Amino acid sequence: MGKNEISFLSYRLLEPGTFFSDLLMAFACYYFYSSIKKVSINKYHNQISLFFLFMGFSSFTGAFAHFLVLYTGKSLHYVSWILTGISVFFIEYGVSSHISSEKKRNRYLLMIKVKLLIFFIIASVLMNFLFVKINTAIGLLGIVFPILLYHVIKFDKKCYLYILLGIFLALIPAFFHNAKFYFVGVFNMNDLSHFFLIICLFLVYYGLKNGIVNQQLDVVEELSVKLNA
Numbered sequence: 475m476g477k478n479e480i481s482f483l484s485y486r487l488l489e490p491g492t493f494f495s496d497l498l499m500a501f502a503c504y505y506f507y508s509s510i511k512k513v514s515i516n517k518y519h520n521q522i523s524l525f526f527l528f529m530g531f532s533s534f535t536g537a538f539a540h541f542l543v544l545y546t547g548k549s550l551h552y553v554s555w556i557l558t559g560i561s562v563f564f565i566e567y568g569v570s571s572h573i574s575s576e577k578k579r580n581r582y583l584l585m586i587k588v589k590l591l592i593f594f595i596i597a598s599v600l601m602n603f604l605f606v607k608i609n610t611a612i613g614l615l616g617i618v619f620p621i622l623l624y625h626v627i628k629f630d631k632k633c634y635l636y637i638l639l640g641i642f643l644a645l646i647p648a649f650f651h652n653a654k655f656y657f658v659g660v661f662n663m664n665d666l667s668h669f670f671l672i673i674c675l676f677l678v679y680y681g682l683k684n685g686i687v688n689q690q691l692d693v694v695e696e697l698s699v700k701l702n703a
Contacts, residue, residue: 489540495668496537502672503530506679513686522568522682528561529675533668548601555606559593562613569621586617614641633684640677647671 478489507526514520532554539550566586573579593609619641622634647667 486544488543489664491665492668493537493541495665496533496540499668499672499675500530500533500537502675503527503533506675510679510683510686513683515686515689516571518568518571519686521564525561525565525568526675526679528557528564532557532561551603552597552601555597555601555603556594558606559590559597559609562610563587563590566613566617569618572621572625586613589613614644631685633681633688636677636681636684638681640674640681643677644671644674 478491503526507523507530510519510523510526514523535550535557536554539546539548539554542550563586566589567583570579570582570586573582589609589612593605596605619638622631622637625631626634626638647670
């Protein structure tokens with residue numbers, strides 16, 4: 475039996491550390507989803523909450539994809555990758571609320587839908603995790619990051635700095651994701667990347683939730699001004 479393997483009722487279960495770290499990330503994502511959902515006031519906030527929900531689904535599926543790989547092959551990995559792509563689509567959709575022009579917003583929404591379709595096709599044909607990383611990088615760094623950075627600079631949306639930091643720091647796990655190193659017996663660098671990603675996701679969640687709460691306060695203040703006018 476390998477170093478990163480356990481046996482249970484004659485079944486060989488691989489990467490128990492990854493199973494644990496993936497489940498931990500799944501539960502964290504569900505908490506972030508439910509917390510954002512409670513304060514959502516429009517469809518864009520709901521879309522953002524779905525980013526965390528589907529990321530949680532991806533992590534939960536990924537946990538069993540690693541644990542049961544000897545019996546399920548790559549099928550659960552593929553499901554997990556597709557769920558990650560859907561997750562990224564929802565946060566891309568959510569930030570479209572920051573595009574003031576309806577014409578530009580419609581073009582943007584068409585673009586991210588085509589991007590998701592292309593990802594589905596490439597992932598189905600090639601079935602390589604590299605394309606999951608590329609799609610996520612394009613979505614978060616190439617699309618979400620610039621839109622939020624613009625609002626930080628132009629409208630002083632300081633709460634978005636947490637989101638930008640979370641996205642930027644998420645680059646770090648990509649460098650040691652597949653490194654061959656073990657600690658505490660069962661945890662590898664893949665697991666370390668999961669623990670680090672939970673911190674990154676928390677920063678994104680914290681920034682998004684504060685942004686929504688601040689938007690609610692702005693609406694209340696605007697209504698108060700109108701009533702007192």
